[in-house]
Amino acid sequence: MASYYAASAHPAPQRPKLSGKETADVCIVGAGFTGMSAALELAEKGFNVIVLEAERVGFGASGRNGGQLVNGYSRSLGHIGRHYGEEAERNCGEMALEGATIIRDRIDRFGIECDFAEGGVVAALNERHMRSLREQTEEWHRHGHTSVHMVDRDGIRAHVGSDQYVGGMVDPYGGHFHPLNFLLGEARAFEAMSGRIFESSRVTGVSQGQKPIVKTEDGEVQADHVLLCGNAYLGNAVPKLTQQIMPVSSQVIATEPLGSELAQQLLPTRHCIEDSRFVLDYFRLSADNRLLYGGGTVYGARDIASITGRIRPGMLKTFPQLADVKIDYAWSGNFALTMTRIPQIGRLSDNVLFSHGDSGHGVTTTQMLGRRLAEAVDGDPAKFDTLAAFPYLPFIGGRLFRVPATVLGSWYYSLRDKLGI
Known part of the structure; x- marks a missing residue:
């Protein structure tokens, strides 16, 4: 992508493509904000972690966004309280600044130069x-x-x-900040902790079980836990997730x-x-x-x-x-x-977890959600489960008509903006 970020990115190594069979404690799909946040948390806890990236680190939204740290969620805390209850609002409020804090902390601890x-x-x-x-x-x-x-x-x-x-x-x-340079700094810090990243390694499927297997065109990773963090770039590797966003x-x-x-x-x-x-x-x-x-x-x-x-x-x-x-x-x-504009985090099975759908507020929420994924893997799922309890609502019109239905809704709200009502 010929972006300003790519043109001004710090040098980064060309990482190998996955070939053959590998094993790890945790396999993470997607080297974007969510995946690298979880990877760093787990590496610091001593886990053996492999990250699989279809293109290069930061290829997706994490390396292309506006670079703005906007605290909170795509829905206000008041909206969350009115629709999901006071406890949900309180829990989300307690986590609302965590992503921005994680970013600041990692910039300082790992010496990441990203024009913050x-x-x-x-x-x-x-x-x-x-x-x-x-x-x-x-x-x-x-x-x-x-x-x-x-x-x-x-x-x-x-x-x-x-x-x-x-x-x-x-x-x-x-x-x-410069989002791509921040992410590249996270990747360098992860690899300094013996974490492994494979690029040009698009995931084609995930076999669930006691030891799930993540498959690519030329290889596979068997792991104790799998974290699916591909978001809008996950493709059809896990159709059930693609249908939710x-x-x-x-x-x-x-x-x-x-x-x-x-x-x-x-x-x-x-x-x-x-x-x-x-x-x-x-x-x-x-x-x-x-x-x-x-x-x-x-x-x-x-x-x-x-x-x-x-x-x-x-x-x-x-x-x-x-x-x-x-x-x-x-x-x-x-x-x-997502239909609710609330991020979705949850489990496909006991050891296959996912996070996606930050709905335009991903710069900060991804950092926090990556930590929630890591905590769940490490045996502390309390905050993960709090967020996983939010209901999933399908898009009006299903996959075929979700775009025109959403566009109609967007026109309505855009008209209200123009009229000031």
């Missing part, structure tokens, strides 16, 4: 958005995250040099370097920004002062004719002063959506 920067803002375009953000701020405060605070129109101008926004919610514990693509463009003066005008505090619309835009500055601007959700993850043509108009509406700025990179990537 503090702070995030959720921007409001109308008063309805402001009411929703006030509710979310109160929810965060109830759960102890009291540094989150609201700002008005003047206050948000301190963070975003745009006239679009009427205010917003600032989260000092948010942030942003819908791949959705998001597009990102990166400008040429803007220079420090213009960059300071656009984002004075260098916080990352996402807006409050149902189909949202998100943007931030890179370390070399490019504006990375994303959005353009496409359900079913089909290709579009022009990524730049889809994203650039939104960027210019936010920052008209960039009309003559060159776009150096444009790319897309798929994330996995």
Whole structure:
């Protein structure tokens, strides 16, 4: 993928393809955020771990996303409480900042150079958005995250040099980074603990049993436990899981370097920004002062004719002063959506576990969910079971009609955004 991240990635070795038979305590499918988070946790506990990756480390969403640390889930804590009960809200609230903490800790402990920067803002375009953000701020405060605070129109101008926004919610514990370089740093740390990664090793099937076997085209791994972390890129290796999620693509463009003066005008505090619309835009500055601007959700993850043509108009509406700025990179990537927008974590059997469906909030939640998987393997499944208890709901229309049904719903909410109701 010809992304800005790939072009600015740290050197990484070409890892071998799986050939023949291997054994391990744990075999993890997918070298993305979830898989590598679990792999590191398990390696630190002394487990013999093999990670299988169909392409290269970070090929999927983990190496292509907006790089924004947005705390919480795709549904608010209040929504979780209203639909799943007070205990579910409390448990999710206790884990809501854990992913961001894991990221900070690993950057420090393993010396990962990934351009990490503090702070995030959720921007409001109308008063309805402001009411929703006030509710979310109160929810965060109830759960102890009291540094989150609201700002008005003047206050948000301190963070975003745009006239679009009427205010917003600032989260000092948010942030942003180079996601691919972070993941490559995790992979190096894992291998330094004797962990093994096989690339170009697409999984073709998983045989369950007392010693499950993970099969690829040229080899297989027999393990005590298997963790399925392929998310939207798992393919048809485990059809039951593929049916539970819908791949959705998001597009990102990166400008040429803007220079420090213009960059300071656009984002004075260098916080990352996402807006409050149902189909949202998100943007931030890179370390070399490019504006990375994303959005353009496409359900079913089909290709579009022009990524730049889809994203650039939104960027210019936010920052008209960039009309003559060159776009150096444009790319897309798929994330996995669940019907409830709540991540799904669970078991296919006692020793085959999975996690997927972060629904657009994967940067932080994947780190936390990887830890939950590792805890379950290590004999401490309490928090894993708490999250696994969330109900699975199939997409309306089944696999055949789930995309058009979801698009209709998206149109409805997008219309509400445009009308401000």
